[in-house]
Amino acid sequence: MNETADIANNIPAIVLLSMWWAFLSTLDMLLTPREPDKADRIAAKPADGDEQATPDDPGLREFRKLDPEFNAETFLRGAERAYEAVLQAYAAGDLATLRPLLSTEVLETFAEACAERIARQETLELTFIGIESAEIVGAATTAEAMEITVLLRAHVVSAELSATGDVLRGDPLAVMMTTDLWTFSRPMPAGGAEWRIVATDEG
Secondary structure: OHHHHHHHHHHHHHHHHHHHHHHHHHHHHHHOOOOOOHHHHHHHOOOOOOOOOOOOOHHHHHHHHHOOOOOHHHHHHHHHHHHHHHHHHHHHOOHHHHOOOEOHHHHHHHHHHHHHHHHOOOEEEEEEEEEEEEEEEEEEEOOOEEEEEEEEEEEEEEEEEOOOOOEEEEOOOOOEEEEEEEEEEEEOOOOOOOOEEEEEEEO
16 A cells, blocks of 8 residues: 555656656757758759759850840740741651751751651651650850750650551650750840751750
8 A cells, every 4th residue: 555655646756757858858859950861862962964054054144144035934935836846847847847947057957867768758757745844954155146955855656657657666656755955046146036956966
């Protein structure tokens, strides 16, 4: 009975002690700065190859000095439309559509490829599904021109067929992702000049 009474008498003290330690632990957690864990650090680090020009990029700042009306988002929407138009025109061998969009050198390359395809009696069937993303990855200004490099990704269905209809490349039933680095340029001074594609490369 005495032991039971002693335990009962000590319960308030035990409860108070437990509450005090809980308070100290909570205070320690609040006052100690949390170091980011590994997962947080990985998530915060950009993936290799995904760096892109930001609004504070020196190249874009220079663009805005030369052309106060330059807007990166508006430019990217135009780049997306040009990308779709060029892919479809190239597949159709439509040089009239390609001519105002491409530099002389790029147009010659595209025209030669189209001519070779026609000579082989091959056709390129392409269905443009839609743009996945468009990112500015480089911007530069020279005395002659302003240039922007864009990483473009899109979903398409593409297949190159022989004269007899056999599939030579691609798949007419599968959606694939294209990844391309295209450089757009317009001459200096900036006012009113149209952007043209001066280089194309696979991303």
